[in-house]
Amino acid sequence: MKLSIVAALLSAHAVVPAAAGFIPQQNSQASSVRGSVMLRGAAPAVQNEDLDKIVADSPLLSLHRTISEIESISNDESKVGEALVKYLEEHGYTAEKQVVPVEEDANSTAERFNVWAYPNGNPQPKVILTSHIDTVPPHIPYTLHAPEGEFDRANVRIMGRGTVDAKASVAAQITAALNYREANPDAAIGLLFVVGEEVGGTGMVHFSDSDLNTTPPFFRTLIFGEPTELKLVDGHKGNVRFTVEAKGLAAHSGYPWLGHSAVSEILPVLSRIDELGDIPVEEGGLPASEKYGRTTLNIGTIKGGAAGNIVPVSASASVTVRLAAGTVEEAQETIKRAVSDVSGGSQNITVTFPNDKAYPPTDLDVDAEGFEVMTVNYGTDIPKLTIHNEGTDIQVKKYLYGPGSIFVAHGVDEGLTIGDLEEAVEGYGRLIEAGIKRS
Ligand SMILES: [Zn+2]
Numbered sequence: 001m002k003l004s005i006v007a008a009l010l011s012a013h014a015v016v017p018a019a020a021g022f023i024p025q026q027n028s029q030a031s032s033v034r035g036s037v038m039l040r041g042a043a044p045a046v047q048n049e050d051l052d053k054i055v056a057d058s059p060l061l062s063l064h065r066t067i068s069e070i071e072s073i074s075n076d077e078s079k080v081g082e083a084l085v086k087y088l089e090e091h092g093y094t095a096e097k098q099v100v101p102v103e104e105d106a107n108s109t110a111e112r113f114n115v116w117a118y119p120n121g122n123p124q125p126k127v128i129l130t131s132h133i134d135t136v137p138p139h140i141p142y143t144l145h146a147p148e149g150e151f152d153r154a155n156v157r158i159m160g161r162g163t164v165d166a167k168a169s170v171a172a173q174i175t176a177a178l179n180y181r182e183a184n185p186d187a188a189i190g191l192l193f194v195v196g197e198e199v200g201g202t203g204m205v206h207f208s209d210s211d212l213n214t215t216p217p218f219f220r221t222l223i224f225g226e227p228t229e230l231k232l233v234d235g236h237k238g239n240v241r242f243t244v245e246a247k248g249l250a251a252h253s254g255y256p257w258l259g260h261s262a263v264s265e266i267l268p269v270l271s272r273i274d275e276l277g278d279i280p281v282e283e284g285g286l287p288a289s290e291k292y293g294r295t296t297l298n299i300g301t302i303k304g305g306a307a308g309n310i311v312p313v314s315a316s317a318s319v320t321v322r323l324a325a326g327t328v329e330e331a332q333e334t335i336k337r338a339v340s341d342v343s344g345g346s347q348n349i350t351v352t353f354p355n356d357k358a359y360p361p362t363d364l365d366v367d368a369e370g371f372e373v374m375t376v377n378y379g380t381d382i383p384k385l386t387i388h389n390e391g392t393d394i395q396v397k398k399y400l401y402g403p404g405s406i407f408v409a410h411g412v413d414e415g416l417t418i419g420d421l422e423e424a425v426e427g428y429g430r431l432i433e434a435g436i437k438r439s
Contacts, residue, residue, distance in 0.1 A: 154419030169225025221435030
C-alpha cells in the first residue's frame with residue numbers, strides 16, 4: 001500500500017538525525033510513533049497546529065516543552081537552568097543559582113549551576129521536590145505525535161531528548177508544587193534541580209556538601225523525580241565501579257616468550273569477574289538479596305595491545321557492578337580477593353576503585369497512599385545526598401516517583417504521553433500532601 005510506504009519514508013526521515021551513531025531501542029513505542037506519522041500524513045483531522053494548541057493551552061505542557069526544547073547535555077545545563085529560574089521567579093519563588101564546578105574532563109567551561117528554589121520568605125521548606133536538568137547525548141528535538149486511531153488527547157505522545165529523563169519530572173514537580181500552594185499558600189515546598197546526574201552526580205554531591213544541606217536537616221521529606229512509570233520505588237541497587245589494568249612486556253609476536261602478554265594476563269581475571277554475580281558468597285561471589293535479586297556486573301570496555309604482531313604491553317577493562325546487598329567496602333574486598341586469587345597475586349594486575357561514585361543498595365519510603373510499588377535497577381542521585389540527622393531523632397523520608405519509562409529514557413524513542421505527564425502532577429501532589437502532613 002502506497003500510504004504505508006510514504007509513512008515508512010516519513011518515519012525513517014523522522015528518526016535519522018537521532019539514530020546517527022545510536023542503537024535504536026526495540027519497543028512498542030516506535031511503531032506507535034510511525035503510525036502517528038501515517039495518521040498525520042493521511043488524516044487531516046489532527047493537524048500539527050491542533051497538537052501545538054493543546055500544549056500552548058496547558059501551563060504544564062508549555063513548561064515541559066520550553067525546558068525540553070533547550071539542549072542540556074551534561075556539563076551544558078546553564079540555559080535550561082536560566083529558564084527555570086525565570087519561571088520560578090514569575091511564580092512566587094525565590095530561585096538561587098548554586099554554582100557547580102565544571103568537570104575536569106568537560107568540553108565546555110561555561111558556568112553551570114543547580115537551581116535551589118523556595119517560596120518567597122520561606123528559605124527552609126519541610127518538603128523538597130528534586131530532579132536533574134542534564135540529559136544524555138545526543139540532543140533530539142521535541143516533537144508531538146497524534147495517537148493512532150480515534151483521537152484521544154491523553155494519548156498524544158511527546159518525544160525528544162529529556163522529555164522523559166528527567167524534564168517530565170521537573171515540569172510535573174513544579175506544576176504540582178504551584179498547584180498545591182495555590183490551595184495552601186503557606187505550604188513550604190522547596191524545589192531543587194541539579195546538574196550532572198547522568199555523569200556521576202556532581203550537582204547533587206555539591207548540594208549535599210554545601211551550607212544549604214544543614215545539620216540537622218531543615219527538611220523532612222524529599223521527593224525525587226526520575227522515570228518510574230508513575231510507580232513509587234521502594235529502592236534501587238547500589239553501584240560500584242572499578243578498572244582492572246594489566247602490565248606486560250612488548251615483543252615480536254613470532255617470539256612471544258621474549259615478552260609478556262598483558263592480554264593473556266587480564267583474560268582469566270575478567271572471566272572470573274564476569275561470573276562474580278552468579279556464584280555464592282561462600283565461594284567468593286557477590287551477594288544477592290530477596291529485594292533486589294542478583295548483583296550484576298557489566299564489563300563495559302576492554303582495551304589492550306597495539307597491533308596483531310606485537311605482544312601487548314598493556315590491557316585494561318572498566319566494570320560497573322549493580323550491588324544487590326552489603327556495603328561498598330565488602331563488595332570491593334570481594335572483587336580484590338577474586339582478582340588476587342585468579343591471578344595468583346600477580347603484581348602485573350591492579351584494580352582501582354574511583355572513590356567518589358560508589359554507593360550501597362538504597363532503600364526508599366513507600367508509605368504514601370494510592371501508589372503501585374516497584375524496585376528498579378538503575379541508579380539515582382539519592383545516595384549522593386547525605387542527610388545530617390546523626391544523633392537526632394529526625395526522620396527524613398525519601399520517595400522516588402515520576403512519569404515515563406526508564407526503558408525509553410536514554411534511547412532514540414524517548415517520549416511519553418500527555419496523560420502520563422498530567423497524572424504525574426496528581427502523584428506528586430499526593431506525595432507533597434503526605435510530606436506536608438507529617439511536617
Ligand atoms: Zn534521570
